């Protein structure tokens with residue numbers, strides 16, 4: 001076993017209590033040891049970011065471009081190795097792991113370009129002789145707290161804009177997946193970031209996360225994770241008058257109308273509900289089907305599900321990797337029981353299965369005969385479990401789709417322009433998909449939702465500037 005991977009504080013790699021990073025496809029495989037930062041080290045990281053801010057905030061666009069560009073190039077050049085590390089530590093398939101790595105490279109490439117396109121506005125005042133300039137300035141120290149389900153893409157889409165717009169960063173990746181985060185920070189440091197601009201503090205939410213959240217020197221905080229954690233973090237941030245950006249849960253509906261191309265609909269549901277083992281906040285978990293085609297839809301779904309290959313994420317034929325850990329798998333199993341107790345009919349999957357290696361394998365599960373009041377239709381499970389709800393027509397489908405505390409993504413399969421257009425306008429979600437899965441988004445356009453799913457400005461694309469900068473209006477009498 002190699003030396004534990006250290007944290008990065010003010011340009012120095014610092015050791016700490018080491019914890020094993022375990023492969024969920026094979027729990028005898030230790031991906032590596034990673035240091036967990038203490039509260040004191042986390043405070044030092046915040047101090048270092050604060051000290052590095054004046055110089056980095058005044059760095060030239062070309063300096064920032066060069067770092068982000070070099071990071072993009074290295075990620076892309078190492079996509080097989082990093083994709084494999086990702087699949088090994090998180091459990092998504094190798095194809096998904098490499099795909100996510102490429103996406104991270106594309107995100108750095110996009111923000112490398114944005115660094116060269118920083119703009120403002122110059123306009124006349126309403127007063128004679130006075131000029132007005134509107135500029136964007138970086139926020140200062142940005143806290144970045146990321147989840148385990150996208151170990152490289154979510155860090156990328158928070159780190160790249162933070163650095164692009166001249167902020168300094170304290171970055172806490174999820175305790176379950178420090179491997180990709182460490183690799184990314186190592187790449188960025190070697191890409192030429194000055195000491196203290198990016199600090200890595202791996203470890204537990206209760207120690208590292210809490211220290212970041214409680215520190216008033218953290219001017220802005222971006223978080224992807226659960227609703228209760230997001231709410232606690234927002235409450236503390238409100239006390240400190242700190243800017244926050246929260247991406248939380250989903251209970252995303254996918255509507256299948258009677259006029260849909262059923263093959264398209266089934267493809268969307270298989271992908272949206274079960275790929276990445278259902279561990280996406282954009283996953284489709286409520287499948288709302290017009291009753292006229294419910295039977296045909298269920299037949300096609302169960303046929304497709306019977307052929308899905310669940311197994312070790314690193315084996316090329318695997319289509320669905322393991323659940324991330326034992327506690328998530330037990331939670332998924334608990335929801336299978338809850339669904340059955342509530343009277344839903346389990347038409348496929350749900351059982352824990354064994355493979356050649358010791359891992360957390362579960363067959364994707366489909367419930368039929370559900371209604372939208374059941375817990376399996378209201379609570380985010382975050383696993384490969386979907387609930388089919390039959391409705392009589394489009395109007396009922398839309399009202400069921402919107403009857404949820406969440407509002408991240410909503411999808412529809414239809415060949416009707418009228419219904420597609422109406423759904424795009426009336427779905428209460430931040431992202432709407434027509435004849436496409438609810439999950440799997442582009443990197444150059446805004447990402448985010450409504451209601452309990454999201455809070456604060458959008459992530460990704462040019463809209464990221466709303467969170468990572470603050471606006472200044474300057475008046476000059478000349």
Ligand code: UN1
Nearest residue numbers: 247280281282439440441
């Ligand atoms: C996607 O569906 O492509 O945590 C991205 C999540 C989301 C990312 C989803 N923030 O699942």
